[in-house]
Amino acid sequence: FDLRRRCAAVLEAAHQRGDIGLYGGPYPATFSGRDVYFNATRFPGDSTDPADWTQAEIQGRQDAWTMFELWQAELPEFADAYFMSSGPTAGARESRRIVGDYVLTGDDVAEGRRHDDVIVLGAWRLDRHPPQAAGYHHIPWTPPYDIPYRTLLPGKLENLLVAGRCHSATSEALASSRVTATAMGMGQAAGIAAALAVRNNTTPRQVDVQQVQAHIVETGGILEAPAAAQVDVGDPRW
Known part of the structure; x- marks a missing residue:
């Protein structure tokens, strides 16, 4: 520090x-x-x-x-340091997002809300970088929370799944759900759902979410936080 x-x-x-x-x-x-x-x-x-x-x-x-x-x-x-490398390209923290069957909110994240159709467990903080300010910013800790399958489904389109930073979320919620590991989990869920839709000759919206969840767990995905991870916001350990 x-x-x-x-x-x-x-x-x-x-x-x-x-x-x-x-x-x-x-x-x-x-x-x-x-x-x-x-x-x-x-x-x-x-x-x-x-x-x-x-x-x-x-x-x-x-x-x-x-x-x-x-x-x-x-x-x-x-004094004797040298510049090794920099990122290969700029990264956008936030851009266009869909409006899906469910819109993940900041309250969902801050309160650690659970959803029956969870396909990713979010765990990053509400990390909103102010675009017009310099220096540090307040980053409140949050408990683990569920990202619903419905946030991958565009509200007015069929046969489309949207994962990662453009999933259905408010700007505040995206401050947490945008991070790489969480986006990877959404991508895995979208891929599984797409495969099931093809196999069963149906649309992503009609896919059995429990089957998606079962495949995620079988391949090592975590859809429920262990008790040790259930830390309240403001816990002195943070």
Whole structure:
């Protein structure tokens, strides 16, 4: 936490001087005792606009190098550091989403709500990165919660399943459900449901969700949190 605090102080001073624009965190993580990964760049754009996306690719790389050079110059532990790599492309935390048979809400996440048609167990925090602000933001912890199969079904279309960051959820709920592991679980459920629909000559909306759930569990999926994971929001252990 001391490293994070000092890295953040360097970026805040640079931001105040106008040397760097918006940034997030930073959130460092160490690997192999020597390598440090940073989640820190931020670009407030529209990911459906090619011009914005292009600028995000350019600005993100420029900002990553600027941050590295600032830390190298001002923090002694980075004096001999070198830049290994950066992300291959910009990542959009949020963009277009469907309106499905059920819309996952922030209350669903915050209250750890259960659903009979659960196909993924969500466990990430309500991690809403403010697009127009720099630095850290409040990230409330949440209990495990269910993501219903209905959030994969577009409300006005048949024969379509939508998984991942574009599933049916409010902006607040997506702050949790958008993360990679949860999106992978939705993709697995969608694939199983599609296979069952073809096998049974039916539509995804008519698929027996219990069969989907059974296949998920058989392949190692977790649809119910163990008792040890049932931690109330505000628990002092967090």
